[in-house]
Structure formats: C-alpha cells, structure tokens
C-alpha cells in the first residue's frame with residue numbers, strides 16, 4: 001500500500017529539544033512517508049505538541065535533523081516560510097483570525113504567499129468550505145461560529161495552502177462532545193483522499209480507523225511505534241499499558 | 251397575553267434633590283469667584299483688546315485679518331496632526347521592537363522609552379531642541395532654505411507646514427513633541443501587541459506568512475482595536491503637551507498667548523480665551539476618536 005522505498009516526506013533523526021535546563025524531547029527518530037497517517041499519543045506533558053511544532057519550526061530544536069520534503073529545516077534558516085507553506089497545521093484552540101471573515105481567513109494565505117488572485121483564492125476557499133460543510137457561513141466572523149465549525153474552518157484554511165503534509169495538535173480536545181464527530185469526519189475524508197497526516201489525538205476510534213502507525217510518547221521520548229490494533233490490544237511497554245488503562249478507565 | 255403589545259416604557263431618569271443641591275453649590279461657587287474677581291480684585295475686563303489678536307479689522311479698508319492667536323492655533327493644529335502621525339509611526343516601530351526576540355532592538359526601544367519617561371518633558375525638550383537645532387538642522391541645510399523656492403512658496407506647502415520662513419522652527423517643535431509622545435505610544439502599542447494571543451502568531455506563521463505580513467495582517471489590526479481608547483487619550487494629551495514647545499519659542503498657541511498677555515496686560519482674558527480654544531480643539535478630537543472607536547466596534551460586529 002505504501003511506497004516505503006521512496007524518500008520520506010518528513011524525516012526526524014536524533015532530534016533533541018530543551019526548554020532551558022529541562023529536556024523536553026530526547027533523541028526523536030521518526031519518518032513519515034507520503035500518504036502515511038501517523039497518530040501520536042501519550043500522557044500530558046510528554047512532548048507531543050513540541051515534537052510536531054518542531055516540524056514547521058514553531059519551536060526550534062537544538063540537536064538532530066528534521067527534513068520536510070527533502071529540505072532540512074533549522075531554526076536559523078532564511079526561507080522557513082517556504083517550508084511552512086508545505087506543512088498545514090491545525091491547533092487545539094483553532095486560532096482563526098477573529099478580525100477577518102471566514103472567507104478572508106481562507107484567502108489570506110494563498111493571496112499573500114502564492115500570489116493567487118482574489119477571485120481564484122475565493123473559488124479555492126469556497127471549494128474547501130464546501131468540503132468541510134460550512135460554505136453558508138463564509139461571510140461571518142469566527143466568534144459567531146461554534147467550536148466545531150471553527151475547527152473545520154481551520155482545517156479548510158490549512159488546505160487552501162495545498163500542503164503536502166498536515167499536522168493536527170489535539171484538534172478535538174477543546175470541543176464539546178457533540179461537535180467532535182463533525183471534525184473527525186472531515187479528517188477521515190481527508191485521510192481517505194491520501195493526505196499525509198501526523199495527528200496528536202486521544203481519539204482511539206479515529207486512530208483505529210485511519211492510522212497506519214501509532215506513536216506513543218512519554219517524558220520526551222518515543223517509547224513505542226506500532227500498528228493501531230497491535231498497540232491498543234497488545235501494548236509492549238509498561239508505560240503504554242498504564243496510559244491505555246487510564247485512557248479507558250474514564 | 252398579547253404578544254404584540256409594546257414593551258413597557260423604561261422608567262424616566264429624574265434629577266433628585268441631591269442633584270439639585272450639587273448643581274446649586276457649583277453655581278454658587280462660580281458666582282462667588284466671579285464676584286471676587288470683579289469686586290475684590292477690581293479687575294477691568296477688556297475683551298475687545300484681546301479679541302483684536304484673534305481677528306483684526308483694518309481701519310482704513312474695513313477688511314478682516316486673522317491675527318496672532320489664530321496663527322498660533324493653526325500651528326498648534328499642525329503640530330497636533332503631524333505629531334500624531336509621527337508619534338504613531340515611532341510608537342508602532344518601537345512598540346514592536348519592545349516585543350521582539352532580537353536583543354539589540356529590545357535594548358534600543360527600552361532605552362528610548364525609559365529615557366523619556368524618566369526625564370521631565372521640559373528638560374528633555376530643552377536638551378533635544380539644542381541637539382537638533384544646533385547639530386541636525388545645520389547638517390542637512392534646513393537653516394538656510396530659500397523661502398521663495400517653488401517647493402515652499404506654494405499654498406499647499408503653506409497649508410501643511412505653515413510659513414516656510416518658520417519651517418525649521420516648526421520642525422524642531424514637531425520632532426521634540428513626536429519623540430516625546432512617541433515613548434508613551436510605544437508603551438501602549440507594546441501592551442496591545444502583547445494582548446494578542448500567542449496562537450494568533452503561531453497560526454499566522456503556520457500558513458507561511460512572512461514576519462512583516464504576520465505583523466501587518468494579523469497582529470497589528472487586532473492590537474490596534476484593543477488600544478484605540480488609550481491611544482485616543484494619548485493623542486489628546488499630545489495636543490495639550492504641545493504647549494510645552496512654546497518654551498523653545500515654537501510659535502504655537504501658548505507662545506502667542508504669552509506674547510499677547512504681555513503686550514495687552516490682559517492676562518485673564520487672554521488665558522481664558524486660549525483655554526477655550528484648547529478645549530474646543532481637544533474636545534473635537536475626543537469626539538472624532540469616539541466615532542472611530544464605534545466604527546471599529548461595528549466592523550468587528
């Protein structure tokens with residue numbers, strides 16, 4: 001199914017990160033191939049967010065290498081924007097731009113970064129808004145939408161940049177339960193179309209359905225990498241077992 | 251019940267006895283002060299002599315001319331408008347630098363703000379005025395511009411910057427004022443930028459916007475809306491502070507008023523009149539800013 005022989009789209013080798021004296025990430029190795037879906041899970045504070053934020057350099061790593069689409073990313077590189085345009089990111093707290101309409105939120109990136117005309121950008125934006133089922137709200141402002149709708153807009157905003165890989169940082173954990181399904185549906189559709197995805201989430205249903213691999217992290221290290229069924233039914237490490245029992249316990 | 255019935259009227263706001271007593275005492279105080287000035291000081295009011303310095307009538311031709319005080323008011327108005335623009339530019343740049351990661355920029359802006367906030371305005375203006383009028387202006391040849399050159403001797407220039415013969419005088423005052431007020435605008439802008447949630451920076455960067463776009467498209471528009479009220483207050487302070495530059499002989503309203511008060515010896519009339527002029531100017535700006543705030547609030551819905 002996956003072409004493992006090709007060069008990976010995202011490749012992290014020996015990556016370390018410190019916040020001051022505190023070692024937030026230690027010796028992270030992970031490669032993600034085109035079309036692959038990776039779910040990252042682990043207890044709070046284990047470094048999941050930090051790891052995916054290093055991929056588009058919202059956080060700078062201090063050791064090891066990260067490459068995206070063949071190009072190495074580093075904290076002091078000049079054209080980091082170029083890389084970020086290939087990497088979509090969806091945040092836990094949506095982070096839509098509240099002073100712009102939904103439509104403007106979506107057209108901003110393509111118009112500013114890709115030199116797309118307003119008309120073309122609007123067409124593109126409407127296309128993606130339809131896909132996430134909120135085309136009717138295009139003229140509204142973000143605070144007027146429900147959390148679930150805002151998150152779907154945020155996904156559409158990332159897609160407008162036609163990214164090669166999408167990063168999701170707990171996209172459903174700020175949502176009311178009845179909103180979660182709508183967002184997950186959009187993500188599943190995206191996965192089925194072959195988008196490369198790295199998703200930090202504790203939604204086990206989603207992981208089972210979509211993920212090629214589950215990465216389990218704890219205390220800044222990758223402890224276990226396995227296929228979802230394998231990981232959920234038969235976790236190898238004690239820490240993963242503890243984590244899963246706590247997750248299911250609630 | 252009838253759904254279409256009109257809603258009950260809100261209770262009328264009425265003045266209570268306490269309000270009447272308050273108004274009464276204020277009125278009594280005003281009347282008493284007037285009485286003191288009139289009878290005890292034996293002050294001879296002569297408004298016409300001071301009003302002559304607002305508009306002067308040519309006795310022979312019967313034509314009206316605007317006089318010193320109006321010219322001073324014009325200069326104050328120019329100082330206010332240009333000062334606001336310049337202070338905004340300084341404030342936005344410095345305010346952004348205050349929030350930068352780059353240490354050099356942070357040190358520069360921090361020094362600027364602390365220096366100005368911890369020196370009395372008058373002292374700062376004397377020092378800075380000496381510096382620009384003795385060093386910078388001669389260096390760029392501003393002291394001996396030809397007032398009859400085409401650039402200067404046209405009505406547009408005159409409207410924007412006043413009499414070209416007083417150009418270096420005006421610019422010196424303007425720069426002093428803008429540098430001074432810019433420090434306060436800097437702090438307001440910094441607070442506004444820092445009030446924008448971190449997630450906005452991250453989302454803007456994540457879609458690949460360049461640093462300047464992140465600031466211009468995402469951060470500043472949001473910061474500006476948050477700081478419009480304190481900013482408006484600062485600009486009105488700027489108009490009032492412009493009186494300070496009279497000390498370095500910038501020929502604005504307060505400077506002219508000092509002259510008029512000295513020549514006419516009609517101190518009360520002059521300063522009451524000038525106070526009224528400042529009030530109207532500042533209050534108009536306050537109304538304008540309040541309107542701008544409502545517009546901004548509406549566009550946000």
Ligand SMILES: Nc1ncnc2c1ncn2[C@@H]1O[C@H](COP(=O)(O)OP(=O)(O)OP(=O)(O)O)[C@@H](O)[C@H]1O
Pocket residue numbers: 019022024042043044045046047048049050051
């Ligand atoms: N800016 C920062 N400064 C200092 N320490 C930080 C910073 N950001 C994160 N950390 C620390 O790094 C560790 C990893 O944080 P991270 O946010 O990556 O965890 P996480 O796995 O995403 O947790 P959660 O599930 O709660 O989101 C935590 O211990 C956190 O306290």
Ligand SMILES: [Mg+2]
Pocket residue numbers: 048049050169170
């Ligand atoms: Mg996190």
